[in-house]
Amino acid sequence: MKHSSRIAALLAVISLASVAQGGTPTFRYEAIPEFGFPMSRANDVLPNGHINVVGEVNAGQVWRPVVWSRNADWTFVELPVPSAEGDAFAFGVEQIPAGGLFVVGEVWVDARFPFPYLWKEENPGNFMMVELPNAGEGGANGIAVGTELVVIAGWSEPGGEPAARKDHRDASVWIGRFTEPLIREPLPAYGGERPSIAYDASFFGEMPVAVGQATNDGDFLVPILWTCDKGEWLLRELPLLPGGLRGVAHGVSRPNGQHKIVGSCEDATGLTLPVRWVSDDGFDWEIQQFEPLGIIGDVHDVASSDGLDYHVGRSLNDDSIGTLWITNGVFEVFDLNEVIMDGPPPMMLQTAHGVAANGHIYIVGEGTVSGAASRGQGTETHAYLLEEDVVTSVPSAPSTIMPSVDARPNPAGQQLSFGISLPIGGEVTLTVHDPNGRLVATLVDEPLSAGEHLASWNAREVPGQAVATGVYFARLRVGGNIVSSRFVIRR
Secondary structure (H helix, E strand, O other): OEEOOOEEEEEEEEEOOOOOOOOOOOEEEEEEOOOOOOEEEEEEEEEOOOEEEEEEEEEOOEEEEEEEEEOOOEEEEEOOOOOOOOOEEEEEEEEOOOOOEEEEEEEEEOOOEEEEEEEEEEEOOEEEEEEOOOOEEEEEEEEEEOOOEEEEEEEEEOOOOHHHOOOOOEEEEEEEEOOOOOEEEEOOOOOOOOOEEEEEEEEEOOEEEEEEEEEOOOOOEEEEEEEEEOOEEEEEEOOOOOOOOOEEEEEEEOOOOOEEEEEEEEOOOOOEEEEEEEEOOOOOOEEEEOOOOOOEEEEEEEEEEOOEEEEEEEEEOOOEEEEEEEEOOOEEEEEHHHOEOOOOOOOEEEEEEEEEEOOEEEEEEEEEOOOOEEOOOOOOOEEEEEEEOOOOOOOOOOOOOOOEEEEEOOOEOOOEEEEEEEOOOEEEEEEEEOOOOOEEEEEEEEEEOOEEEEEEEOOEOOOOOEOOOEEEEEEEEEOOEEEEEEEEEOO
């Protein structure tokens, strides 16, 4: 995943105390103490009386897994690792009934091979390191705690020396009671050497489940739900977008009236779009597509509270945008960079990885300041807290009229127009993007009144060069509403 230069861990806190129609979420911005480290990332959050955030800090040349906790003040624990030479990451956190934290992640032993690890909090701030059994190489990505069991989702390449193993990943879970050693159970896949991986775990009632992706018989990676029925793990392929071939399931929520899984899928044109799957019974699933803030996007996690669903992830144009989708049956999308009380934050909030609900909504993710460097390379990093009372704007009924944009003609040659229909006036931007989300041209950037409008384009980029034949996308933004349409240029 590519990001621009300085990366920062992000924690967003959204109060659910006042949810009203027509409002906008607002946040206070606070730096999370760095405790002497120059870089940090946040991957998951758990509120349990105080706020626990897991992620990693950069200690010179390597990453180290950490737990931040905030009550009146911030505290910080660096998790133990078996080797000083390789990177180590903390991806998920849960609390067991006895009160301690379980943290999962992966450790690159001798900087060569990753292995899945669990860190158990034996007493406050003191964690014991446990390598998960029978994995060979592998990683632990997500964790869920039930009334009696803990289940960890990840992947493994068991058996043999690392150099002798084939380069494929097998989706796996580690499962057991809190006080007993966990047992690795391989998850079913489509057979052969086709790779699969599990990203998150949960419970549907008392039934353990995991979500991720697997390579199907057509050699396409598709979104998967695994369920454990009477000790047997079953594979269920989740539906794709019409005409799409690929997808991934990143996160799964514990049912709160409705089962929810989030991720992304390709559409018929090959664009990766943010989606969720919903089910009333955990067996029949419906796919629902989000509108990204950019041309493409991905949802990483979901939580529910007070009848609202909160989905977090990212959208992509020329850069990555941390994105929040809120719904009570109708979706509204928010750029995390545009909901800060005192103006834009001193960094670009580029993605959100995790969300949790406990009277507030807590979101963790990453951001950058400027430049164009890969994640964590040659950058300084910072951790931040966004916290504020919020009024969340959610349409009250599915009949809400949305703005629309369409290309005329379509397909088009050297000249075309875009019909813009606005149910209400406001600040309007209309941009053209290629299938990778790259900005090609900005056609409108001004206030427009309600009604019908036309915008012309000569099918040239800003410097004046004619665009290539192919598929393009018009993106219309009116206030907090974003819609897009597909069109074709033919020469």
